[in-house]
Amino acid sequence: MPHSIKTAxxxxxxxxxxxxxxxxxxxxxxxxxxxxxxxxxIEEFPETGEEKIASIYRQIRETDKKLLDHFGRHSYKNLPPYEK
Known part of the structure; x- marks a missing residue:
């Protein structure tokens, strides 16, 4: 067995x-x-780097969807004109 570490x-x-x-x-x-x-x-529940990234992107997608649902009704057409 390779080097072991004790834990409590x-x-x-x-x-x-x-x-x-x-x-x-x-x-x-x-x-x-x-x-x-x-x-x-650990063998039964592996989480590779790719799986972690996919999980993060799923969370981002959900957040983006919630933001779009919330702010989507506020179109850029309703914003005041841009002034320099």
Whole structure:
């Protein structure tokens, strides 16, 4: 295993009891259990740079639509003439 980093987390007692039962039945230690759980979670829910960008653009599109809906009825034709 490459270099590891220790971390501490706080879990609800009932969740930790469940973790202990599951890891004991699997015959693995806590570190192995949490490592596998995190790897599974990350593999199941990957978010690449492209997906992040797409998400941001979706948010921008929604914001633009809301702005257009709100201000669209105020046409440039209703603005006073431009004076230099």
């Amino acid at each position: 987390i706080s879990l609800p007692e009932d969740l930790m009891k469940r973790v202990e039962r599951l890891r004991a039945s699997a015959g693995i230690n806590r570190s192995q259990f949490f490592l596998r759980a995190l790897q599974t979670y």
